Amino acid sequence: MRITSSYIYSQNLNNFQRQQNLINDANNRLSSGLKISNSYEDAGMFSEGSRLVYELATFQQISEAASKAINITKNSDKAIDEMSKSLDQFKNKLIQSANEVHSDTSLNALANDLQKIRDHIVNIANTSINGQYLFSGTSIGTKPFDEKGNYFGNNENMQVLLGSNVYTEYNISGQELIKGVDNDYKKVISTNVRLVDRRYDINKPEEVHYITQDNKIRDLIGKNYLKPNNDNKELNVNDHFLDNDGARFPDTYFYVRGTKGNGESFKAKFKMEANESVGAMLTKIGELYGNTKENKVVDVTLSKNGTIEITDLKNKESQINFSMFASTAQASDFGQIYPPKPPTQAEIDAVNAAVAHNEQVTNAAAAAGKPVDPKDLMPVPTLPVVPQPVNSQRASVSDPSDLRNNDNVFVLEFTNTGNIDTSFTSDGIDYSRSLFAKKDNVLSSNISQIDKNKNVATDETKLVNTAQGAIKLNPNDNTRPDSILKLEITSKNKVHYSIDFNITQGTVTANYRQNGQDRTVTMPITNVVYDHNQHISDSVKTDNKDITYKQLGDVISMFATDNIPTRDYQLVPKYPNQANSPMILNDADKAELESLLISSKNAVDVGLNERGQMTLTDKGATTTKIDLAIFDANTMNADEFDFGTDANGNPIQEGTKKGDLFNFNTNSSLIIDESHVDIIKDLDKMIEAVRNGNYRADSDNPELLKSVGIQGALKRIDHIQDHINKIHTKIGATQTSIQNSQDRANLMKVNVDQVKADVINADPAESQLMLMQATITLQATLQATAQVSKLSLLNYM
Structure with missing residues (x-):
């Protein structure tokens, strides 16, 4: 009986604790609004809730x-x-x-x-x-x-x-x-010389007619086929330049320098007859850029104002550039162009008859020992003399300088942006030997340097990656000349330096005149390399394929500020007893070079701007005295337009060849539109x-x-x-x-919040019902326990 009572009591106690826990859980749910409060209560639910x-x-x-x-x-x-x-x-x-x-x-x-x-x-x-x-x-x-x-x-x-x-x-x-950058826009360039019909008097505004594609080449040259002051005779549009009028106009030679859209530079010369159309000339220009009957690379047109416009149709990051002039041999005699009619047979017979008669009279008088009586002589008619035509090839040269000041040739410019060349002259014949534009204390070039990946070059870009042709990297290659940039610099102190920046040899050689004496100084192109083993910096000779625009700028800054070496710099092996040791400057030369670079950079800032154009800023002046030109040393030389000889050994008069390796500042076409915009500066130009x-x-x-x-x-x-x-x-x-x-x-x-609520939020009604059920059960348990506690031995007797 004790066992039974004890058992019942124990069971009631367990029920009491269980219901008490249920009541606590229900109260916690009602107070917290959550199904569980601790991770151990339901690990799965807690993890999902978290x-x-x-x-x-x-x-x-x-x-x-x-x-x-x-x-x-x-x-x-x-x-x-x-x-x-x-x-x-x-x-x-x-x-x-x-x-x-x-x-x-x-x-x-x-x-x-x-x-x-x-x-x-x-x-x-x-x-x-x-x-x-x-x-x-x-x-x-x-x-x-x-x-x-x-x-x-x-x-x-x-x-x-x-x-x-x-x-x-x-x-x-x-x-x-x-x-x-807007890649859907094409680059459009334009000449700045307005082509007019020179058959008219172009000095009279009312007679100015702009050239169209239907005009002939003879209209471009016009009155200039004949030298002025030629016995007061001149060509005029009313009496001459007519079709089939017997004119013997010489051919015109066109000289082109430029860059294709892909960055490949070229030089070309072609010939056109006087009666060919201007449209045919535009077609030939297009062919130089790669146009074919099946594939059009560029669009070459004439504007209504007589300027040539070229649109690159293929290259998004186009580097297209164009420069052209033409030369035509001039006649010194009107008859060379419009010769008189040749004598007729009757006129020739009359001359022969008069000559024969006079000869007979003269012989008869001589036989009689008498003087010739003029009355017995017949007048000999004058036959018209037909002069030789103008030699067209007088206008064909390999050295464009030969056309300057040539009284026998008329030069027609198509591009002349007024760039002053290194001889301080300006004309359309010179292309790349022009001085940088000067505005206040800033010098700037007009050609962007673009690498082979079509990226704008920076100071750290290697020259070999922007060259418009193959740089000669092997100094022992005797098949072609060294790749040399010519720097013509007039310094702050008005000293003129003519510098060979020799990429092939990796050297800089400057010629200048000081104190009335001609001087030369040479230095290798080096860069500073830190030796982590020896914890020192060396001026190591740069491999020619690794020379950068920064090193070019350093040379420019030194000579522009007259911070020049006092002697030729010498290279020595870094490890004297080691084969193929790096070559470095000796300590004295290195120390002087570092000092010169610091001084020059304090005075000027030289480098490529955001458009890849070379600029020089004179920090110590509001208006700089410095002048600068950079160009391919092989440009404008005696064989610039030399295309070899034919099978008979005669010079080839027309052809195309590779152009300059580098162009920094050219006398060339203007940019009307391109993919790049620079809105504020563009607006400034418009204003x-x-x-x-x-x-x-x-x-x-x-x-x-x-x-x-x-x-x-x-x-x-x-x-x-x-x-x-x-x-x-x-x-x-x-x-x-x-x-x-x-x-x-x-x-x-909102959705996740709803899911979260479904997973971990307690239902208040459910929790209240759970509380009520647990409370009733607890009360029943307590009542049962109370009844058991009242039992005694008498209840079992």
């Missing part, structure tokens, strides 16, 4: 990050929209200025309006929100643009996390916005064209030699507007994409 909490936190983070990114994109969108509207205003003003009816005062007023719009665009590009600049890339604390349009931000993009390892760029850098009344390129006007004018600006502004519209579309699409991602994150957050 994962869902993490998911909720992730979607919350995505939503908040997307919200911040959307604010940036919205502000960027508004700024770009404002910029687009400003460009519309700019274009309207530009169109207004293109009407050639404005006075100088009116043009100046328009230019002032354009300047204000341009300044507003700069302010938009410098927009900041809460101290963060929108268009500085990731350098949000840096003001992106100065007043000149120079960019100081970076080209990196900020990213927002929109999913597991899913990042989206959400800003527009100033590099992309203002200095971007300058309006202020000066430059409607189109014109070689006859010194101010228009290098300007495409308002007409070219109209084409460029269309490109700029299209570029901004693309950026506007991009930022809009980015904003939409991020907004969609945020909406998705918010939706997923």
Whole structure:
């Protein structure tokens, strides 16, 4: 009986504890709202709940990050929209200025309006929100643009996390916005000499007629087939240049230098007859760039203003360039071109009869011993003399310099951008020996250096990677000349240095005159290499294939500032007893070179700009005295247009050959449009064209030699507007994409929250019912326990 009572009591106690635990669980669920509070209660449920909490936190983070990114994109969108509207205003003003009816005062007023719009665009590009600049890339604390349009931000993009390892760029850098690239645009270049019909008097404005493709080559040369002051005779359009009128015009030779779109330079010469069309000339130019009947690489056309325009149809990062002049032998006698009619047989017979008669009279008088009576002589008629035609090949040369100051040749320029050559003259014959353009204290070239991967070169780029042909790297190769860059430098102190930067030999040789004596100094091209074993730096001779633009710039800076070696520098082996030891400068030469470089770099800054163009900035002057030219040493030499000889040993008059290895500053075509934009600086050029009344390129006007004018600006502004519209579309699409991602994150957050609730959240009704059931059961247990506790031995008796 004790066992039974004890057993019942024990069972009731267990029931009591169990129901008490159920009541506690129910109370915990009701108070916390969760099914479990500790991981040991249900490991599976706890793990699933933790994962869902993490998911909720992730979607919350995505939503908040997307919200911040959307604010940036919205502000960027508004700024770009404002910029687009400003460009519309700019274009309207530009169109207004293109009407050639404005006075100088009116043009100046328009230019002032354009300047204000341009300044507003700069302010938009410098927009900041809460101290963060929108268009500085990731350098949000840096003001992106100065007043000149120079960019100081970076080209990196900020990213927002929109999913597991899913990042989206959400800003527009100033590099992309203002200095971007549009690969769907073709590079278009133009000559700046307007071709006119020279059969007319081109000095009279009313007689100026621009050349079309239907004109003949004879129309390009016109009156210049005949030397002036030729017995007061001249060619005129009314009486001459007619079809089949018997004219014997000489051939014209065309000399072309340029670069194809793929960066391959070339030189060419071709001949055309007077009666061939200008359209045929354009076709030949196209063939030089690779055009065939089946494949068109470039489009060569004539503008309505008589300039040649070439569009590269194939190369996105085109390096196309063009320069051309033509030469024609001139007649010294009118009859060389329009010869008199040859004598008829009757005229010849009359002359022969008169000569025979006079001979008979003379012989008879001599036999009679009498003088000849003039009355007995017959007058001998004068027969017309037909002079030899002009020798066309007088205009065919291999050395273009031979055409300068040649009174027997007429030279027609197609390109002349006014670049002054190293002899301080300017004409269309010279191509690449021109001095860098000078503005205040800055010298700059006009040709971008592009490597073989179509990337803009930097100071660290190797010369071998940008050469427009094969550099001679083997010094022992005697089959061709060394690859040499010629540097012509006039220093701050007006000392002129003629320098051979010999890439093949890896040396620099400078010739100059000092204190009335001719001097020469030579130094190897070296770079500093740190020896980690010996913990020292050596000036090691650079392998010619590794020479960089920085090393070229160092040489320029030294001589431009007169920080030149006092002696020839000598190389010594770093390890004297080791074969193939690196060659280094001795300690004295190394120390002097380092000192010269430091001094020169404190005075000038030389290097490639963001467009790959070589520049020199004179830090110590507002207007520099320095002059600089860099060109292939083999250019403009006696055999520049030498194409060998034929089977009979006669010079070949036409042909094509490889061009210069490097071009830095050329007297060549102007760029009307290209894939790159530099909006602020492009607008500056347009404003300058309006202020000066430059409607189109014109070689006859010194101010228009290098300007495409308002007409070219109209084409460029269309490109700029299209570029901004693309950026506007991009930022809009980015904003939409991020907004969609945020909406998705918010939706997923709701869904995951619901799943989480289903997994770990307690049902209040269920928990209340559970509490009630546990309470009733507990009460029953307590009542049963009370009844058992009242039992005694008497209940069993």
